[in-house]
Amino acid sequence: xxxxxxxxxxxxxxxxxxxxxxxxxxxxxxxxxxxxxxxxxxxxxxxxxxxxxxxxxxxxxxxxxxxxxxxxxxxxxxxxxxxxxxxxxxxxxxxxxxxxxxxxxxxxxxxxxxxxxxxxxxxxxxxxxxxxxxxxxxxxxxxxxxxxxxxxxxxxxxxxxxxxxxxxxxxxxxxxxxxxxxxxxxxxxxxxxxxxxxxxxxxxxxxxxxxxxxxxxxxxxxxxxxxxxxxxxxxxxxxxxxxxxxxxxxxxxxxxxxxxxxxxxxxxxxxxxxxxxxxxxxxxxxxxxxxxxxxxxxxxxxxxxxxxxxxxxxxx
Ligand code: AMP
Ligand code: FES
Ligand code: ZN
Numbered sequence: 001x002x003x004x005x006x007x008x009x010x011x012x013x014x015x016x017x018x019x020x021x022x023x024x025x026x027x028x029x030x031x032x033x034x035x036x037x038x039x040x041x042x043x044x045x046x047x048x049x050x051x052x053x054x055x056x057x058x059x060x061x062x063x064x065x066x067x068x069x070x071x072x073x074x075x076x077x078x079x080x081x082x083x084x085x086x087x088x089x090x091x092x093x094x095x096x097x098x099x100x101x102x103x104x105x106x107x108x109x110x111x112x113x114x115x116x117x118x119x120x121x122x123x124x125x126x127x128x129x130x131x132x133x134x135x136x137x138x139x140x141x142x143x144x145x146x147x148x149x150x151x152x153x154x155x156x157x158x159x160x161x162x163x164x165x166x167x168x169x170x171x172x173x174x175x176x177x178x179x180x181x182x183x184x185x186x187x188x189x190x191x192x193x194x195x196x197x198x199x200x201x202x203x204x205x206x207x208x209x210x211x212x213x214x215x216x217x218x219x220x221x222x223x224x225x226x227x228x229x230x231x232x233x234x235x236x237x238x239x240x241x242x243x244x245x246x247x248x249x250x251x252x253x254x255x256x257x258x259x260x261x262x263x264x265x266x267x268x269x270x271x272x273x274x275x276x277x278x279x280x281x282x283x284x285x286x287x288x289x290x291x292x293x294x295x296x297x298x299x300x301x302x303x304x305x306x307x308x309x310x311x312x313x314x315x316x
Contacts, residue, residue: 005029012209015246023213027130030210034066034198041183044152049073051150051193053141054097054105056090059156061097061206066272068101076105077144082117082128083195083223087187090219097216108140114298118225124296132292136198139289143280145193146236147206155199156277160204179264182257189272189281201250204235205298219286247303 001010003022010020054076056062078094098105122129145153187194217270275287
């Protein structure tokens with residue numbers, strides 16, 4: 001197989017584009033594609049300060065590298081989730097990348113910020129770790145962007161991520177979530193920052209190939225809480241369909257965003273206001289994050305009482 005651009009020996013085939021590339025042409029192709037996504041979706045303006053959410057995994061390091069190479073003024077944001085055997089490595093890889101390129105990086109330790117690590121939060125609230133984790137990440141990322149005065153926050157969600165999330169939302173007809181599934185979420189309230197997903201046309205496989213070719217040292221492990229998660233099943237199903245019908249994955253997401261999402265969004269009628277506890281944007285009196293944290297704190301207090309009672313019982 002030959003490179004579609006320079007006719008050298010191809011290193012990677014992209015079936016949905018009916019193309020193959022050698023290493024250098026592939027990295028150039030991917031960078032061009034991300035830049036085109038940024039421009040066509042009006043994600044970033046030249047010279048705009050961007051806060052990039054970086055976990056240390058392949059997608060977010062690939063994103064940071066591309067934005068850096070394209071000349072955007074980036075600051076990294078890493079959330080240390082406090083997951084034993086997993087979080088330290090992601091933090092190390094993120095810090096190493098920032099140091100190598102002399103880029104600013106903000107690290108937020110979730111435990112220091114909230115009083116709980118993600119596993120402790122899951123235990124206290126009896127919610128699956130991924131649900132409390134997702135909510136905390138969105139909340140803390142938005143707050144960090146607002147406090148740092150960043151007009152935009154970029155995440156490394158790739159095509160596999162958004163196609164799997166879309167399938168999950170369709171299977172349960174989660175209309176509210178579907179109506180918000182856009183590559184760009186505008187700042188629809190003064191306490192919400194604009195968020196963008198520049199990698200929506202890049203697959204997981206392409207992000208890995210890019211990291212290998214650019215020699216980016218990324219954290220390879222999956223979060224231990226993801227094992228058995230339905231999102232992985234949905235990714236697998238979408239990939240099985242893609243294997244027999246190349247291009248379906250991209251069409252599934254892109255055509256949804258073009259044809260259905262605007263209609264769903266037009267039917268949405270909710271008003272955002274400020275959370276009575278923290279001031280961030282919410283549709284309720286108190287936002288979902290503050291409600292979750294209150295439950296976690298109550299559980300901790302209850303447990304404290306139980307522990308004291310047990311201690312006060314004299315030994316038999
Ligand atoms: P995930 O929800 O783990 O698939 O991650 C989606 C995107 O969220 C990543 O590509 C990152 O941009 C961002 N992200 C996930 N985990 C972290 C983290 N611990 N710190 C900073 N950003 C993160
Ligand atoms: Fe959040 Fe795994 S990354 S629970
Ligand atoms: Zn709140």
